[in-house]
Amino acid sequence: MVQIHVSISRKALRIAGATSALMLLAAVPSTASLPTAGPLAPANPYLGPVGTATMHGDAGSSDVTPLPGPGIEPHEVTAFPLMSACPTILQGSDGLIVSLCTTMLGQIPTIHLIDPKAEASPFGRSVAQLPLAKGSLLGGVYAYLDHENRLVAVDGNRQLVRIAHAQNPDGTWRLELSDVIDLSGAVAADDNVTGLAPDWTGNVWFATGHGTVGVVGPDRIAHTIGLPEGEQVQNSISTSPTGTAVATTHALYQLSRKGDDIAVDWRQPYDRGPARNPGQLSWGTGSTPTYFGPSTGSDFVTIVDNAHPTVSVRVYRSDTGAEVCSQPVLTAAGKDGSPSGSENSPIAIGHSIYVAGTYGYPYPTTPEGAGPAVPATAPFNGGMTRVDIDPVGCHVVWDNTIRSSAVPHLSTADNNIYTVTRDGSADTTPLDGYSFAVIDSKDGTQIGSTTMPATVVHDTLQMSALITASGEYFQGTISGIVRVRAY
Template identity: 65%
Template sequence: MFARRISGRPRSAATVLVVLGALLACVAPPAGAAPHWGPPAPPNPYLGPAGTSTMHGDAGSTDVTPLPGPGTGRHSLSAYPLVSACPTLLQGSDRLVVALCTAVAGQVPTVHLIDPAAPAAPFGRSLARFELAKGSLLGGVYAYLDNDNRLVVVDGNRQLLRLGHSRDAGGAWRLTVDSRVDLSGSVPPGDNVTGLTPDWNGNVWFATGGGVVGAVDRAGIAHARALPAGEEVQNSISSSPAGTAVASTHALYQWSFRDGDLHLDWRRDYDRGGSRNPGQLSWGTGSTPTYFGPSTGSDFVAIVDNAQPRAQLRVFHIESGDEVCTLPVLADPGGSENSPVGVGNSVYVAGTYGYPYPVVPPGAGPAEPARAPFTGGMARIDIDPIGCHEVWNNDVRSAAVPRLSTGDGHLYTVIREGPAVTTPLDGFSFVVIDPADGSLAHTSPLPGTAVNDTLQMSGLVTDTGDFWQGTVTGILRIRAE
């Protein structure tokens, strides 16, 4: 790239550095510069509303919503004490909230239908509930709402279900199985689906903890491929108009469905480190892949690897799989179990190193070290013409997957308060972060301690501007007064 000539002479190293420095001064905004949101990817026609139909907001798992949140003013707090951990909170076009929770007693996955317009207190009752067959710790966690407001999920019996909701003759709400596809011919006994998403042609893609990638076509026929021996998929999967991204414990893949079958577009290895990090649930990336980009909304796909002692952001072109950049992020040591937030030419990464998960999936392997302080930290990285660069980093200890609102320009999350060495007495606060410079724009303490542990779960911004956050015991609703 240095063979071009100026005034007929080769560029010297010093000249190159001066030119690159001038270029970066023009294209690399300093901390405090407003990010460029860019256009979103075109809506997936087989999903519900943008920003509220998947755990990570959309098919590309951007963790971005066009809806404005509660902002930086005074907030009120309500609780839905469901005696369950609630990692998946979704809202359909009918404005009802569908929550996929795991009951504390028996660890049974349970779907709750909630009217967000009804008072949450005193009991936070759901309109209807539906128990799913139990699978693994992460099996059945990831689900989405389709374009008919049905919850699409795979239960512990390896059944792909579409759960609809309606009123019966007496006016009571009920959740019912509208359709069922048996995946037992593609998912081996003892394995569980950990990732689920539709593509732009209506095929429903899935991935399993045991390393199977598959798609159910529109005729209801399942097609599947096994990843190389030893590779697991312990996070959800994402789709874009170009393909479906799957991050295994060894590599990032992009697949497409052509001519009636699965095709591997490309595969890229990443640094998985020498062991599982404390604060992560598997030995490998903790990321659901994030599609993002300034031109189409899905020019690139990103994960955070498990390099040690310091994790790296990895960004690839979606068409070719060519590397855009690899950049160390977060603290040393550090890592992340969370999917990056991606929009325009910016990526936001939250650190989870040392987060005290009460249990990890079977087969996750020991962490090295077994325990560590929860260091947290968050960073914004921007793509530029020659790769990428860090715009800012802070010491925010996010205890949830951050959610970025392009509707109001705020980054929302819940942080863990207290010393770096965590205890059950730690508190939690809802915070609003300025994505331009990483500063805290607002903090609202949440009542209680361990009962409000958000356990690195995703939040939801509803169409009325409320922020819903799952905890280990139910759901919190934060509303602007």
């Protein structure tokens, strides 16, 4: 799919399914009165608390939380050194934080149980640790907390594991393996699970880097389907009451379980561009698909494509796969003619989508088989864009030049977007600083900023954060976790 140059209203009226999309959006008021928030999909009964049980907040990967964040400054900033990169930070109903990190030495996936109220120790506030078998760079990154506060992940031995935590008689804590299901018969020895999520009936869905999608139900047997040869899955997957969304390096799919079989409900190819962009980890979309919508909370599913030179938000009806609209984004940051791209899952709720640009972000390494970036390096211009769906398509509400260096999250409790920005110039250096940033979701202005620890070991590396039940912000870095909270 090429960049759209015609008006989006003409495009929207031509696409298949436009009539039904217009009916769904007929009640949407004028854009001047549209709220910034909307309904989330119903809570998944097999997940932990809404907003804190997955890397992207919920099963639909909305990157939205009903919890309030720390607000604007002043803030207290505390570093929890773990000698590990911590991309997954989750919180269960008991208030304890479970983080899946990868050690700086040996790149071993390690689970940390963190008590935010505990006194600092050599492991920060980590009160228990448990290593997992090592897989690929992205294998084991995505995990979730289930309704029993157990971490659900797939390790490097292709084992689906559930890790529980419990307190010992002496008051110390332990992490322990409570369940294991062997997936080695369903996942090839040279493959790794890159995405994992439960559906609304208790099945656990997974996708692998080489394009296998599987589901494990109460029978504890993995049923799989192979996607077309050459299509890789390099981001996580999402579920909704409508189905399971999987974005490959070529197309967006929705799948569902039909007995022991997996059915492809629909497939939508997108413009994957001429090559991998600098600042992205694969050639194709960098998005975990995001379910959202003004009616059920999962009326639509969206990704950002990899069109060159300007990427677009693509929105599809979740029930039919019909394209609702396509809108170029991140143009303000590239006003000098620079290309755009995004490795982050978009925020989406109600009628609104928020996209953060990562083009040129200096990742220190990329997954095996990612291929060369073209060009090899580029300035990191960043940028964020809000796109709203309207009765005839979609349009840009605001477009800024904020250089987010983490996955942003939107709080519906205060309508703020929380992230970390990379300071300095677009020509990044290891000496760049970082700042906790608060952005007004209504107009895209930055309304708060607090300096964070400024050394290379505190690079947030476009990793996701956690907003806790107490309003604290926990951000993973390449060496541990940084906590931001209001004084």
